[in-house]
Amino acid sequence: MTSDQNFIEIGRRTIQIEKDAIEALLPRIGEDFSQACRLMLECRGRIVVVGMGKSGHIARKISATLASTGTPAFYVHPGEASHGDMGMITADDVVLAISNSGETAEVVTLLPLFKRMGAAVISMTGKSLSTLAQAAEVNLNTGVDKEACPLDLAPTSSTTTQLVMGDALAIALLEARGFTAEDFAFSHPGGALGRRLLLKVQDVMHEGNRIPMVKKGTRLGEALLEMTRKGLGMTSIIDDNNVVIGIFTDGDLRRALDHGVDPHNTTIDDVMTIKCTTITPEILAAEALKIMDDRKINALICVDENRHAVGAINMHDLLKAGVV
Template identity: 60%
Template structure:
């Protein structure tokens, strides 16, 4: 920001203006927080039974949950559909205006339709609701008016009424959309728990995220295998073992027995420590200087488990063995960082 811009900002936001801005911010947050608390408190009455009924209806849905709304309610509907879909409840958003011009074909009799409208009188929704009910789909309405047309048509009505909007004019949807979004999250969480949705299930719907990589990436997906595995026999000279380390580029080599089971490991760190007190390598064999009983992991274990072992034992490499103890792979910490497991 230039000096001129800073001076302009200082003139515009004097102390009184800044105080007003902070006052409105605090007031907005308080009004929206109060709206959610009021929503929670109403669960002790009929609203709680309606919520439970809605969860039962959605759990029994053999199709998908179709969420719809106009304007700001439409934006909230999109988010609720996305949250449901990512937590084990197949869901999609349908624009009510587009539904009246062909997109209603996305809705089937096996679906549940969630209609969101603060007034409960949104024309675009009321135009399609009779058709939805006629085809046999269940209707859940989320409105701020229990006596509205949409609420009366619904199989279940969820009351998202608020005392007032955070907007100073009490016009722009603010507290009402926050309450609706929070109730949508409550539905998603209740359904998630009822379905026994687990961390692994979440990862499957988020394969591009950090959690997905941690829970879906296995050791076999990132390990070096076949000819890329550095391995030598116990009787080989240290010099020859160092050639294997250099050629395979993983800064270590496994030492294996006749059945290709690892009995030891030697790393470039071991070499540096060896150089501190050994001058003549010519008579050393790798068995003389290897670390016996190396740490290993199975190929079907999570790559995140390999990262944990490396961290626990302060090592950068790990050998991979099958159920018979045979060496089938090798891992370097860089393999895990490239796969974004760590």
């Protein structure tokens, strides 16, 4: 029976073997890698990634990584390509074919077709003299001395090096294209980064009669009722021309009560914060969050060019929108 210590030793041994395999890739990143990057960067179509079995799973991941980092790419199953899916590939595409042996029948069968249509082929193999490596315009060597599998059979170290090489290609292309965080967000609109970089204040702010607002001269007690009705923990204060001249928050209320202020006999003018921080609806919600963090405040009034209140937003709104 395997002991707990044996499990730990096996796990560590596996990681060490795969770590060694990755380190062996470093001296192989040279002219072949640069040529592969150049072919992919200059591709007028898309990067078509193919692979069978475990290499096929890696191929799917590499194609997804490329596509999400600015290099249009998709995966084609070699078996399906032989039964109609070759129609998805054009002469303007670049094929990235992955096979550790370089002799995978389903992949090798497609090579004459790629050549006939004029699509450039980049191979990722563990054997530089294999059929696939020899037929490709450029071969990326992802060979390993041994698999982490003790039988040296199950693809483990070899699929790890394939995955790492794919990431190296994707990141090299990302930097060459000048791919930005905002570009990434457009590829991931449903993710946290997409929300942070694409969402604007106007998309989440409270508008119209949902904006907490009182006129100057209003008694503090009435202002508190407005804050309670609108539920944002603050109210804006406007003058006779509807220009925002101040803000009053829950924090201001606590400070006022600490000083013995009578809510029934005090006007909002005496306790409001004048020259308050405001924002415009067009800024990113992430910018509003930074302003709140920097100023140590929990709510903001949104104004137009005439400092008329057009919206209001608080930290809870940003939390709900997934910006925080």
